[in-house]
Amino acid sequence: MGPIGPAQLSEWFDALAPPLVLYARQWMDAAPAEDVVQDVFVRLMSQRKAPANPKGWLFRCVRNAAISHLRSRSRRRRHHERLAAGGAAMFRPDPATAIDAAAAQEALTELPLELREVVVLRIWGQMKLREIAEITGRPVSTLMSRYQSALEKIRQRMVQPCKTKKT
Amino acid sequence: MQDEKDLTPAQRELEAALASLAPARPAIDRDRLLYQAGLLAGRSAYRRWAAAATAAAVVLAAILAVVAAFPRGAAERIVYVRRPAARPDQPLHLEPWTLGTATGQAPRAEYLHLRSEVLAKGLGALPPAASGSGDGETDEEYRQLLARPAAVSPGQLMRLWNFFRTGDES
Numbered sequence: 001m002g003p004i005g006p007a008q009l010s011e012w013f014d015a016l017a018p019p020l021v022l023y024a025r026q027w028m029d030a031a032p033a034e035d036v037v038q039d040v041f042v043r044l045m046s047q048r049k050a051p052a053n054p055k056g057w058l059f060r061c062v063r064n065a066a067i068s069h070l071r072s073r074s075r076r077r078r079h080h081e082r083l084a085a086g087g088a089a090m091f092r093p094d095p096a097t098a099i100d101a102a103a104a105q106e107a108l109t110e111l112p113l114e115l116r117e118v119v120v121l122r123i124w125g126q127m128k129l130r131e132i133a134e135i136t137g138r139p140v141s142t143l144m145s146r147y148q149s150a151l152e153k154i155r156q157r158m159v160q161p162c163k164t165k166k167t
Numbered sequence: 168m169q170d171e172k173d174l175t176p177a178q179r180e181l182e183a184a185l186a187s188l189a190p191a192r193p194a195i196d197r198d199r200l201l202y203q204a205g206l207l208a209g210r211s212a213y214r215r216w217a218a219a220a221t222a223a224a225v226v227l228a229a230i231l232a233v234v235a236a237f238p239r240g241a242a243e244r245i246v247y248v249r250r251p252a253a254r255p256d257q258p259l260h261l262e263p264w265t266l267g268t269a270t271g272q273a274p275r276a277e278y279l280h281l282r283s284e285v286l287a288k289g290l291g292a293l294p295p296a297a298s299g300s301g302d303g304e305t306d307e308e309y310r311q312l313l314a315r316p317a318a319v320s321p322g323q324l325m326r327l328w329n330f331f332r333t334g335d336e337s
Contacts, residue, residue: 006201013197018190034193038200045204046211091188099184123185144173151178154185 004050012054013041019124020062022090026116027066030088036065059125060135099158107157115150118143 017037024033040061044054051057090108091101108116121132129140129147136143174182284292 006205009204010197010201013195013200017193017195017197021193021195022190034195037193038195038203041200042204042207046207089191092191094187094189097184097187099188101188104185104188119185123182124188124190148173148178151174151181155177155181158181 004045004047008050009041009045012044012058016055016058017041019120019126020058022124023059023117023120024062024066025090026113026120027070032069033066036062036069040065055125055127056131056134059121059127063135103158104154107154110157111150111153115146115153118146119150119154122147 020037020040021030021033024036027033028036040058043061044051044058089101090105093101108119111119117136118132121127121135122129125132127135129143132138132143133140138146281292281294
């Protein structure tokens, strides 16, 4: 592939920036996640030739950058605290959707990172498990069992009635 | 594909419901991002050209330095010259023979000097110490043995001639 032009970069940005930020938010807050995604796009533009699989390249770079960012223990602790507290909305609120965005975000944030990552890549990254395996370095069978487990946990969490305070 | 087969209907339904949620739009300014990306790409292209130009300048300087260090006149060349073959009627010129021994030891200067003195002036040039050797030989015997051919009388020469021709000692 040849060098990347602005039109191509713009197209990729429109299609992939939202899921990439959502993916990066599994490790960090919204603002640093956006910084990471922006840096990765700038890095993509500085490549002499476009990678063979730009989508996989972008997700892999975002993952590496996010993990590097989260190496600091204090940052990790702060992120988990903010994640538990809710934080900025991960999804666009849309009354037409079949599922409540806030409830889905809550259910998603309660998942362990390794399960959450597979769900985000599979559903919003629109990747097959084979592609996810290339990014995460895990076998497909492991990813499949994680994905099933994550879906089951989310489903249980979504059907669970809201907790009410006892008076 | 394993992706699709192993999910239960409830899981598939949930998957579809989750997929209907669109991720939040990031607050990244797309135009600014494109500008930054273009700027970085331009800088990297400039750096590549600058590096290439610097490398070319260094190579050129090295070549000039080498050329300056070795002037043309000093360059070694192999020149083939046609030599006339030596003619057999011309006398062969040989270098004068130098004295030496088979073992490679140079003869002593005193000995050579004494030898040349003896050849030039006769046995009288011999020093007195060299006249006796302890083998019973006397100075007279040496003198007779080393006497010049000119000292031999014609009668003695005739006798020697007859001896070599006929074997007659008389």
